[in-house]
Amino acid sequence: MSSRDWPLWEVFVRGRRGLSHVHAGSLHAPDATMALRNARDLYTRRQEGVSIWVVPAAAITASSPDEKDPFFDPAADKAYRHPTFYHVPDGVRHL
């Protein structure tokens, strides 16, 4: 590995306790330790986070080449999974 092909890392930041980690961006680094340090300098200069994950971009398996495709179709015709699908008579409370 030369410095010309440092791997790409995806950076996830937990904004504060109680929130999940959210994708913040990406960076190049030779190893995980440097990726973490660089991520701190790059994405949390203003206290944007209390915890950082770095993940090699190559380790991510994505659902499909397109952001929308038949992979998600099975969920499209199942409106009965949402509470608004059901009729509730007037006067029924706490349901």
Add this chain to the structure above:
Amino acid sequence: MGPRIDPVGEPEGREHEFHAVIDADGRIEPRDWMPEAYRKTLVRQIAQHAHSEIIGMQPEGNWITRAPSLKRKAILMAKVQDEAGHGLYLYSAAETLGVGRDELLDLLHSGRQKYSSIFNYPTLTWADMGAIGWLVDGAAITNQVPLCRCSYGPYARAMVRICKEESFHQRQGFEILLTLARGTAEQKAMAQDALDRWWYPSLAMFGPPDAESPNSERSMRWGIKRFSNDELRQKFVDMTVPQAEVLGLTVPDPDLRWDEERGHYDFTSPDWEEFWRVIGGDGPCNEQRMAHRVGAHAEGAWVREAATAYAAKHAGRQVGAA
């Protein structure tokens, strides 16, 4: 995971889908199909933007050691560090379009890609730190806020981060000038001199007039650009002139006046011949900026090599321990 370009000509459906997303003011994401010209335009624009952030560290870096107080020094260092960060966000966004980081740096270092011509002007006095923050970053913000709604997702997201951070830059610049303008006569003259020198180069940051900006229309149609160069320039002037009044400084334009009918300021255009000359390489600092950038990259090579060697050694140990 770069963009997918169909080399044998796109099936009509894909192009149709692309335009449907654009027309609905949706966002294109890296793995969506996109026309090659859209991708190329974005790579060029985002790369030029990233290079500008990186080169833009130099005019201000020039004053870090001579900042007038520890507070100002700390602020200036934070600002220059932000510029580096902005460059890195933008390089990452460009990479999602299938271009490599090293390729982009090579294009900058060999002069095949440009950076904003404003950074080819010298920073002669401390007041220039104020003028850059107030005017140059002010112009950048005017340009960049609409880019937060750019049709290309990664670019738009990078711009949201950048715009949040730029507002501190503009305020600290204004504060530097306000302090000077309320200081001694000599300090006020220094502030005025900085405004005199940075006003027209700042107006030129919005690019050539609409009539001479042939690619603008297509970028507008693609949702990359939201306002024309002239519209943004007008917006900047309307916003900035009242701020100059608060500073008690005079905008160096004898023809500047409020046009009641238009509801805008009339103002003198920058010297476009000078603009093209500076972009073409003949500005006061072009050579110095490039030599410094290439030198810094070369001098940092041993650090990159050491980090690479350390990573390789460490990876070997981990395998051995397993």
